[in-house]
Amino acid sequence: MAEPETSFSGQEDSLYSIRGLTKVYGEGPTAVHALRGIDLDLPRSSMVVLLGASGSGKSTFLNIVGGLDDATDGQVFFEGRELTALGPSELTEYRRNSVSFVFQFYNLVASLTARENVALITEIADDPMTPEEALALVGLEKRLDHFPSQLSGGEQQRVAIARAVAKRPKVMFCDEPTGALDSQTGVIVLDALDQINRELGTTTLLITHNVVIAEMADRLLRFADGALVEDRNNPQRIAPSELKW
Numbered sequence: 001m002a003e004p005e006t007s008f009s010g011q012e013d014s015l016y017s018i019r020g021l022t023k024v025y026g027e028g029p030t031a032v033h034a035l036r037g038i039d040l041d042l043p044r045s046s047m048v049v050l051l052g053a054s055g056s057g058k059s060t061f062l063n064i065v066g067g068l069d070d071a072t073d074g075q076v077f078f079e080g081r082e083l084t085a086l087g088p089s090e091l092t093e094y095r096r097n098s099v100s101f102v103f104q105f106y107n108l109v110a111s112l113t114a115r116e117n118v119a120l121i122t123e124i125a126d127d128p129m130t131p132e133e134a135l136a137l138v139g140l141e142k143r144l145d146h147f148p149s150q151l152s153g154g155e156q157q158r159v160a161i162a163r164a165v166a167k168r169p170k171v172m173f174c175d176e177p178t179g180a181l182d183s184q185t186g187v188i189v190l191d192a193l194d195q196i197n198r199e200l201g202t203t204t205l206l207i208t209h210n211v212v213i214a215e216m217a218d219r220l221l222r223f224a225d226g227a228l229v230e231d232r233n234n235p236q237r238i239a240p241s242e243l244k245w
């Protein structure tokens, strides 16, 4: 049987191929051009840091590639399949099975323990880790039955990371995961992300305002005014514990 026709024209081995990705909020004279035609290929298992001034388009980019928002124009291919052409139920499936999000504020349920917060996700995933496994991966095996109010900010963020990783996503999108943390605590959180990336091969896209954090990545992307103005590989990726800021 003939292969189905596809408009795919990216690199075949890329996890993501992104072509002409454009986002305009609003219209007419007040329209905001948040993304102005981004072209990019991202390989599997890489740790990618996104830098750029406030308003440069980083979160918009992450939200579209993560299936949380629609593009105005352009295409995003995930494993050769065009995400930007998917209907709502297929997009929900992509969000549920393939990707996870970690945000600056941890969004934990205050009335549930660490274990129960992670179980919220493992109960609806296809092939999840147990909450205990996921929490051990971020070094919280001794905090299973603590409530968020009994945990430090860094520990709460690690619960959020355990919740994100427990469904074994292919990709983790992290929007300023250390933005609310001091540097020492931030390093512990980054270490958890680094370990997940190295051990499970989870492709990780991490937004930060802290240029130092780019040193722990394989690749640095810098946004300015909706455009990608720098895209460089980092051959000497270093461990988060060696980062100083």
Ligand SMILES: Nc1ncnc2c1ncn2[C@@H]1O[C@H](COP(=O)(O)OP(=O)(O)OP(=O)(O)O)[C@@H](O)[C@H]1O
Pocket: 025, 026, 032, 033, 034, 052, 053, 054, 055, 056, 057, 058, 059, 060, 061
């Ligand atoms: N829902 C929206 N409606 C209108 N404009 C928006 C919306 N979301 C973002 N924008 C605008 O789009 C541009 C890009 O915003 P975005 O949040 O992607 O930037 P960012 O680089 O992530 O910024 P920050 O580092 O402050 O989070 C900004 O000018 C912003 O004001």
